[in-house]
Amino acid sequence: MNKCAFAVAAHPDDIEFVMAGTMMHLKDAGYELHYMNIANGCCGSTEYDAEMTTRIRRGEAMEAAAFLGATFHESLTNDLEIFYDKATLLKLSSI
Numbered sequence: 001m002n003k004c005a006f007a008v009a010a011h012p013d014d015i016e017f018v019m020a021g022t023m024m025h026l027k028d029a030g031y032e033l034h035y036m037n038i039a040n041g042c043c044g045s046t047e048y049d050a051e052m053t054t055r056i057r058r059g060e061a062m063e064a065a066a067f068l069g070a071t072f073h074e075s076l077t078n079d080l081e082i083f084y085d086k087a088t089l090l091k092l093s094s095i
Contacts, residue, residue, distance in 0.1 A: 006034040007070070008092070010082055012041035012057040016064050023068050033070035036095070037061055038088075043079035050078075 005026045009015045015023070015035060027033055041057030042050040058075070065072035076091050 003031045005031045008036050011039050012037050012044060012061050027069055033068055034073060035065035035068065035070040036073035037075050038082050039077055039079045040075040041079060
């Protein structure tokens with residue numbers, strides 16, 4: 001059975017700031033890595049509109065996943081729309 005680690009964070013940059021070091025160690029230990037932000041980062045800029053910010057943050061997340069050697073998974077929702085509810089849990093558990 002393959003070993004697998006799935007980094008799931010609320011917002012873009014959370015994985016890079018909080019989990020990247022651990023993910024790198026897990027990769028060295030032979031784990032298959034997966035990377036996912038629940039929210040897309042659309043509210044993460046005062047300079048760009050939500051659509052442009054989402055594209056930028058998605059690109060950054062994809063680059064980070066590639067750097068870690070992780071499989072990138074698309075975000076589920078916009079910023080400020082993460083809820084602990086059955087619908088969200090079903091989406092997460094289906095991945």
